[in-house]
Amino acid sequence: MIRKTTALLAVGAFALTGCTENNAAPAAGDARHLAVTATDDSCQVAAATAPSGTVTFSVTNSGSKVNEFYVLGSDGLRIIGEVENIGPGLSRDLVLSLAPGEYFSACKPGMVGEGIRAPFSVIDSGEQVGPAGDDKQFVDQASTAYAGYVKDQTDQLLAKTQKFVTAVKAGKDDEARTLYPDARMHWERIETVAESFGDLDPRMDAREADLEKGQAFTGWHRLEKDLWPARATGYTAMTSAERAKIADTLLADTKTLHQRTRTMSFTADEISNGAKGLLDEVAAGKVTGEEEYWSRTDLYDFQGNIDGARVAWEGLRPLLKKKDATLDGQIDKEFANLQQLLDAQKQGAGFVTYDKLSKEQVKDLSDAVNALSEPLSKMTAAVLK
Numbered sequence: 001m002i003r004k005t006t007a008l009l010a011v012g013a014f015a016l017t018g019c020t021e022n023n024a025a026p027a028a029g030d031a032r033h034l035a036v037t038a039t040d041d042s043c044q045v046a047a048a049t050a051p052s053g054t055v056t057f058s059v060t061n062s063g064s065k066v067n068e069f070y071v072l073g074s075d076g077l078r079i080i081g082e083v084e085n086i087g088p089g090l091s092r093d094l095v096l097s098l099a100p101g102e103y104f105s106a107c108k109p110g111m112v113g114e115g116i117r118a119p120f121s122v123i124d125s126g127e128q129v130g131p132a133g134d135d136k137q138f139v140d141q142a143s144t145a146y147a148g149y150v151k152d153q154t155d156q157l158l159a160k161t162q163k164f165v166t167a168v169k170a171g172k173d174d175e176a177r178t179l180y181p182d183a184r185m186h187w188e189r190i191e192t193v194a195e196s197f198g199d200l201d202p203r204m205d206a207r208e209a210d211l212e213k214g215q216a217f218t219g220w221h222r223l224e225k226d227l228w229p230a231r232a233t234g235y236t237a238m239t240s241a242e243r244a245k246i247a248d249t250l251l252a253d254t255k256t257l258h259q260r261t262r263t264m265s266f267t268a269d270e271i272s273n274g275a276k277g278l279l280d281e282v283a284a285g286k287v288t289g290e291e292e293y294w295s296r297t298d299l300y301d302f303q304g305n306i307d308g309a310r311v312a313w314e315g316l317r318p319l320l321k322k323k324d325a326t327l328d329g330q331i332d333k334e335f336a337n338l339q340q341l342l343d344a345q346k347q348g349a350g351f352v353t354y355d356k357l358s359k360e361q362v363k364d365l366s367d368a369v370n371a372l373s374e375p376l377s378k379m380t381a382a383v384l385k
Contacts (some may be wrong), residue, residue, distance in 0.1 A: 032056065036105070038086065039063035043107030043116040051125035052100045054384045059083055060091040065110040071120065072104040073097060081192035081273050084111070084280045094382040097269045100124040104250035111210075135319060139268045139383075146266050149311050150190050154258045154334060157186035161254045163178045165247040168223055171240070177227050181292075181300035181350065184220065187312070188304025192259055192277040193264070204253050207291065219253075221294070222246050227296040272380040275312035278305040279373050287366045289354045302365075304340055309376070310335055316383055324382040327375055334372035341368050344367060 029130035033056045037044040040063035058068070059069045066087055071080040080103065081096045099122065104116040131139045167176040187194060187205070195201045204219040211217055223246055229235045238246070266274075285291035286302040313320075313331055320328045341364055345351050357365075 002250050012142070028053060036060065036069055036107075037062050038067040038069060038107040038109070039110045040065050042194065043069075043118065045103065045105050045118070045120065048119065049121045049123055050098070051127075052098055052129050053125055053127050055098050055122070056381070057083075057094040057096075057105075058091060059086055061088055061092065063109055063148040064088050068108040068111055069094060070104075070106045070108070071098075072117075074102040074104075076117075077105055079198070081269065082277060084277070085284050092377070093381070094157045094273070095269060095384060096273070097130055097267055098122045099129045099385055131319075134322075138316075138319035138322070142268065142271055142319065143266045145315045146271050146312060147264055150193055150261050150264060153186045153190045153308075154261045157183065157190075157213070158254050158258045160186065161251055161351075165251045168227075168247045169240075169244050173227055176181075176223075177295070180220075180224065180227065180295060181297035184297070185300050185304035185307075188278075188281075188301045189308035191262075191281055191305060191308065192274040193261065197257065197260060200253050200257055204250060204257075207293070209283075209290070209293070218246055219250055223250070224292065225294045228296075231294055255264075268282050268319065268383045271312045271316055271385055272385050275309040275379065276373070276376050278309040278312070279369065279376055282369050283366075283373065287362065287369055289362075292354070296353040296355050297351070298354040299342065299345055306335075306338060306342065313376070313379065316379065319383050320379060323385060324378075327378055327382055330375040331372070331379065334368070334375060338365075338372050339370040341365055 031047070031051055032053060034050060035046040036057050036059040038059055038061050045057070050349075057069065057071070061067045066085055068082065068084045068086065069092075070082045072078060073080055080098070081094050083092045083094045086092050101122055103120045103122060104117050105120040106115050109114040130136070160179065164176055164179040164183050167173075167179055191205075194204070202215065205221070206215065206217070206219060207221050208217050208225065223243070225232060225235070226238050226243060227239065282305045283303055286298045286305060289296070289298050292298045292300050313335070317328060321330075341361075342351075345357065345361070
């Protein structure tokens with residue numbers, strides 16, 4: 001899961017502690033290319049406005065903590081785009097196609113806490129926002145295909161979560177442990193879409209290590225810990241009533257997610273940034289073995305994120321091949337290389353547990369993720385040009 005969706009995205013959380021206004025001097029030249037300087041206690045965007053169209057935020061982390069940068073909708077909940085895991089001294093670009101309207105920019109030093117947010121306005125440039133001509137047809141096809149994929153995955157997620165919850169409440173722990181990673185894969189395939197609903201993600205997918213002060217530990221990972229308590233020193237198992245409450249809430253939230261994804265549509269930059277976001281998820285938690293700390297079923301999640309990123313890229317391939325066939329070929333090659341390494345860890349219909357991997361195997365997977373991340377990070381700019 002992404003560690004962003006806590007207090008920063010809570011409903012109605014518009015006033016953030018320690019906010020810094022986006023009042024740095026505007027970048028010279030291109031008004032649609034804005035420099036962002038993120039530190040441990042500030043979030044300086046070169047301008048608080050930009051013309052509508054393709055806007056690039058070049059984010060540099062000048063602090064000592066890993067940082068993240070977001071553009072949020074006017075409600076402060078919907079994530080328009082994000083770049084995560086920006087280490088100290090590193091820079092990353094976020095490329096978006098922005099329509100006229102009101103937004104928020106936000107940084108999250110250390111990837112915890114309330115974050116640093118400021119209003120951001122997109123002024124009508126009079127130019128068409130989004131693709132035209134043949135490009136529009138390619139994007140419409142990609143949007144239709146990806147929306148269908150999201151609906152299918154949430155259909156399967158709901159059905160398998162229902163079975164998982166039934167097993168948990170019946171005390172059938174062995175069955176629940178078998179169902180857990182299989183159901184989770186459907187969440188992981190659409191994780192960036194699920195995370196766009198800031199009220200659901202913290203309840204459904206928060207890891208215990210990333211909880212904010214006072215935040216309840218609920219959702220998938222709360223039940224995971226109760227099913228695999230071996231690594232929890234001095235752990236006291238939940239009562240049947242406590243289990244049932246957590247399980248019922250997870251199922252209710254899954255039903256809400258399912259309902260919200262029935263009518264979604266996607267722009268080219270949302271699809272391509274989503275693919276990169278899924279790869280960031282792999283780098284942030286799966287390849288490190290932190291996501292499924294109790295069950296060590298991280299490779300299922302790893303595969304789910306890769307599946308979702310691949311589907312997003314494949315939907316945009318006709319447009320990407322037209323814009324940059326060389327880049328498309330690089331992405332194709334690196335997906336194949338990464339999948340080959342994952343396939344080597346398959347066991348029956350699933351995967352070996354993460355603790356069975358050697359340091360060399362983990363490093364190989366990490367290197368392959370980085371090799372794919374580099375060309376995939378260029379896809380949004382390519383399809384929007």
